[in-house]
Amino acid sequence: MRPIKALINSAALRHNLGVVRRCAPHSRVFGVVKANAYGHGLARAARALEAADGLALLEIEAAVRLRESGYSRRIALLEGLFDSSELPVAAQHDFTIVVHNAEQLRMLDAAPAGARLDVMLKVNTGMNRLGFAPAAALAARDSLLLHRAVGQLTLMTHFANADDARGVALQMEIFDTFAAGQRLERSLANSAAILRFPQTHADWVRPGIMLYGCTPFADTSAAELGLMPVMTLVSELISVQDLQTGARIGYGGAFEATQPLRVGVAACGYADGYPRHAPSGTPVLVGGIRTRTLGRVSMDMLTVDLTGISGARVATPVVLWGEGLSADEVAIAAGTVSYELLCAVAPRVPVIELRESTPPAPGAA
Numbered sequence: 001m002r003p004i005k006a007l008i009n010s011a012a013l014r015h016n017l018g019v020v021r022r023c024a025p026h027s028r029v030f031g032v033v034k035a036n037a038y039g040h041g042l043a044r045a046a047r048a049l050e051a052a053d054g055l056a057l058l059e060i061e062a063a064v065r066l067r068e069s070g071y072s073r074r075i076a077l078l079e080g081l082f083d084s085s086e087l088p089v090a091a092q093h094d095f096t097i098v099v100h101n102a103e104q105l106r107m108l109d110a111a112p113a114g115a116r117l118d119v120m121l122k123v124n125t126g127m128n129r130l131g132f133a134p135a136a137a138l139a140a141r142d143s144l145l146l147h148r149a150v151g152q153l154t155l156m157t158h159f160a161n162a163d164d165a166r167g168v169a170l171q172m173e174i175f176d177t178f179a180a181g182q183r184l185e186r187s188l189a190n191s192a193a194i195l196r197f198p199q200t201h202a203d204w205v206r207p208g209i210m211l212y213g214c215t216p217f218a219d220t221s222a223a224e225l226g227l228m229p230v231m232t233l234v235s236e237l238i239s240v241q242d243l244q245t246g247a248r249i250g251y252g253g254a255f256e257a258t259q260p261l262r263v264g265v266a267a268c269g270y271a272d273g274y275p276r277h278a279p280s281g282t283p284v285l286v287g288g289i290r291t292r293t294l295g296r297v298s299m300d301m302l303t304v305d306l307t308g309i310s311g312a313r314v315a316t317p318v319v320l321w322g323e324g325l326s327a328d329e330v331a332i333a334a335g336t337v338s339y340e341l342l343c344a345v346a347p348r349v350p351v352i353e354l355r356e357s358t359p360p361a362p363g364a365a
């Protein structure tokens, strides 16, 4: 077997849900499991997040699979329905659907007689991506409150700047003005808002990235937030080379040795989801020791500096990110965010759940 794997630590996922609970003790939690649970595997994440009050994702097919596997708590479809043909399915499986535009509002008229769906009305408070402008949202709210096919109505918005210096104040003001005087449940907070802005917590929070042990912030690490990495992308060295001064590495010869150099080749490349744009110097762990990548990332391989790692040989473990090296750090080096790295792990990488360490049975040898 090619040695690359994504190891999933479900105990860390549960721990991170605990961090959400401590931050927002009075809110219920929709665990966000879109994009195959940020690359961690939907079914596995759903099991680890059984203590959450609900799960939120995008595709109705994935939501149906979740129900069919026995998941009985709330399931929210964050982009709502894409077509009215999905409506009977959503009703049958008791999905909570976001309604963010007039077309989706009209789709509800096609609901089968007797069907009732819980709805999250999405208000655009400044993200300017999905949702009704506040004035139109008032009219949408009124028609949803009267609609025969609508069960519980929740008011919802999404923040554009909860992770940066702009914060949530402007959007909160617009949302509060819109929601004032209404006895409807509210849902606003993503991970960044959960961690920094308690005034956003309301009835339902919607954590994503923090559940997976990464930080939404550029200035605060996951470890500082008490989060544990869930995925460790690990492979092995498949070659060790001794290079002379002046030797160049990989396609384009982008890295040149300025002194004799021992390097290793790890079985991980951009076809595994490792970012091709990660430059020389991107951090990596070889045999548990922190070192750097050298040269361009290839489709199936990348090269690492073995200076000071005297025991490194073929089959020495290489951690691309996860335990001991946050995906956030690798993302910064590659000019992206951990969200993208986690979601990009390719289907060819086997995803394996770490065995939970169980204490030995009494009397066991």
Ligand SMILES: *Cc1c(COP(=O)(O)O)cnc(C)c1O
Pocket (backbone or CB within 6 Å): 032, 034, 078, 158, 189, 190, 191, 192, 206, 207, 208, 209, 210, 216
């Ligand atoms: C993805 C998403 C979230 C979770 O965001 P994080 O930054 O990963 O916590 C919350 N709400 C909505 C509507 C989303 O699309």
